[in-house]
Amino acid sequence: MTDVIIPALGESITEATVGQWLKNPGDKVAADEPIVSLETDKVAVEVPSPVAGVMGEQLFKVGDTVAVGAMIARIDGGEGGAVTAPTPAVVKEAAPAAAASAPAKTAAPAEPTSHIDDTPPTKPVPEVGNAVPAAPAPDAIAPAVRKLLGDYNLEPASITGTGLDGRLTKGDVLAAIEAGTAKVIGAPAAAAPAPAAAERREERVRMTRLRQTIARRLKEAQDTAAMLTTFNDVDMTAVMAARARYKDLFEKKHGVRLGFMSFFAKAVVLALRDVPAVNAAIEGDEIVYRDYADLGIAASSPGGLVVPVLRNADKLSFAETEKAIGDFGKRAQAGKLAIADLQGGTFTITNGGVFGSLMSTPILNTPQSGVLGMHRIEERPVVRDGQIVARPMMYLALSYDHRLVDGREAVTFLVRVKEAIEDPARLLLDM
Template sequence: MPTDVVVPTLGESITEATVGEWLKQPGDSVEADEIIASLETDKVAVEVPAPTAGVLGEILAQEGDDVEVGAVLARIEAGGEGAAKTAAPKADKAEAAEDEDGSAEAEDSADEAAGGDDSASDALSPAVKKLLAEHDLDPSSIKGTGKGGRLLKEDVKRAVSGGAAKKSAGGAGETKTKIEDTAPAGAVDSRPLTKAAAGAGRNEERKRMTRLRQTIAKRLKEAQNTAAMLTTFNDVDMSAVMKARDQYKDMFEKKHGVRLGFMSFFTKACALALKDVPAVNASIEGDEIVYRDYADIGIAVSSPGGLVVPILKDADKLSFADTEKAIGDFGRRARDGELKLEELQGGTFTISNGGVFGSLLSTPILNPPQSGVLGMHRIEERPVVVDGEIVIRPMMYLALSYDHRIVDGREAVTFLVRVKEAIEDPTRLVLDL
């Protein structure tokens, strides 16, 4: 009797996803817990394992289809006999077509026949594919150490660091994969569409928005439509933080095993300021204002699918070392697509560092239902007046966007001043002043 492959539980408040990619095709042999498909949710990619060993039978949800939690994606037939039965007709079909005219149809059929081959590169997880694409690597040049020779993320990292991996032969001129125009409205597929010829040297490329990008767009527009958003600015002298970092970074890394960066200073400064100005840490729910005595700070990080904001729970209680470790871990797992859904939910305040991309000044958009977001920018040496003299100091512009429905201008300015004071005199962070 066939076993159903169903959409797993995706996390609190997430009821549906989009089929991103099938890593196995009907007739392919699968092992229990082997990843056979990936789903895209509003926040992260989710891998779908095979519930049992056998042969993949009918696929009920195609790539790009929207599916609800509990829906049947495919069925797995018991035993391995089905694989041989399915592969044989495919091979015969390929052979016949090749004898007939050697056309592209024959090549396609032959490719299908090869699909039953249980090689190391037969099923790559989304995380592995992202790493391969990021470094433009040929998966066949890397030895897989997973079950059945499956290629793991650690194998790719090891090959990259050891210089053993080979570049993909496709290169920039590789033909784009075509996605059928008959896909349902709102369907998501991360693969690019074929480039449309629009005259010599004038090409266009269309890509469907991923579910994550759709969610980002929806939430940002929701923030503009709902909140009375306003931004206040200040600048901060980074001299003291840079001096402290230069003085203690080696000792810090030796003791804690992590580098001392600027984000931990700003995270601690914001946590301190949120205590002094609780309205920035609050949110509106109906006709009530919810105030909080804790600080769950979201740290905006880049991922291949777009900007994600993992939450640093109880940031006000974490040490500098714990803060740096958590932020570094968020960044790594965001790039590899390994963040968990629960890590992206909640949050009372957000920090976005556009300075890493070279931004000088910006007005960040709120992350609903939060009432405040701090924008950091690049450090730039500028002339400033100190004690009546013009001196050169490393300066950074800070921007606080806030919901004016709940945060008054005085409170917003006070919050930003508290952050400025803590950064220009880091001793305040230690003494809780």
């Protein structure tokens, strides 16, 4: 028997929650094959098997808290002795823990929460008429995915799973909903009576570690910083014209699409140079000023909002910036961001406009002192040279820590961003 030990999960991370067992007792396991998904404060990490063999005893249940260095399972067939699993490099979406509460750090073996059939897959049978493919077994679907399917009353068999052994992930369900390919189970009766009061139900679902961390950090930001938000608007005409003119040539040369985020990242870098307080942080009774810009770019993931860090953004070209941001977005949706991708950062940019937000007051990503909120672009009447014209306008919001950043500095920062976006030549001339 070989012991599987929880490896180091990243700086300052000492424990995690068992999110999902990927192998059941008796299942064959290859060396380095993931056997369990752990939820940390930032992302979910898959722990691989250190040896090939057969999955043996599972020492923790879904929802249990496990410490780094603890033994979590045993593999039968490998060489004896305790073996620490390799440091995990693959990150999956965080699956919420089971709703039923369980004592943390218990050492009692648990019944498996999912089932993987070892029998060879049968050849798929083509659909005939209105036949629907057999749905995955209920115990093969993670609790978070099952809840999402239930919320939308969807048929699991109508959605293609991309997870381990074809399992459905939250990303698969959300993508099917957006594409309109997911099938709704049954159809409501035309004259169905209103549900009686006795039929009303509630469901309690334990928060994932990621959601708990998001909630805690956002509240800490409100409790710690003297947070204030100032607004401005920006005319997107020049940037949109530049993008339309060069996007095809840019993509042909660099292999990546030219978006708006690289313009804003460059504009923020210029503004941070002019107003260094926005790029600084308070540590105790000292102010730490930086001569570099590590930009956190907020991205949506199936498990919640994550903020991967674009390091040394002040030294990156437009193409390098676009490639890095595009890579962050893809890996965030696939649940493959590494913990190192989310650490650090001196300033954050968040774009609520992709979801249709017109205006918002973003919350600081402490200990940072500033966060820029972008919003949707819409045509609005503005006055140019004494004439009322329609222009593509965007509201910008800068939330900042008033303990460190004065109102004059905050307004100056936003004006610098506005000037650079309305006259993109400033980005090339470093003005």
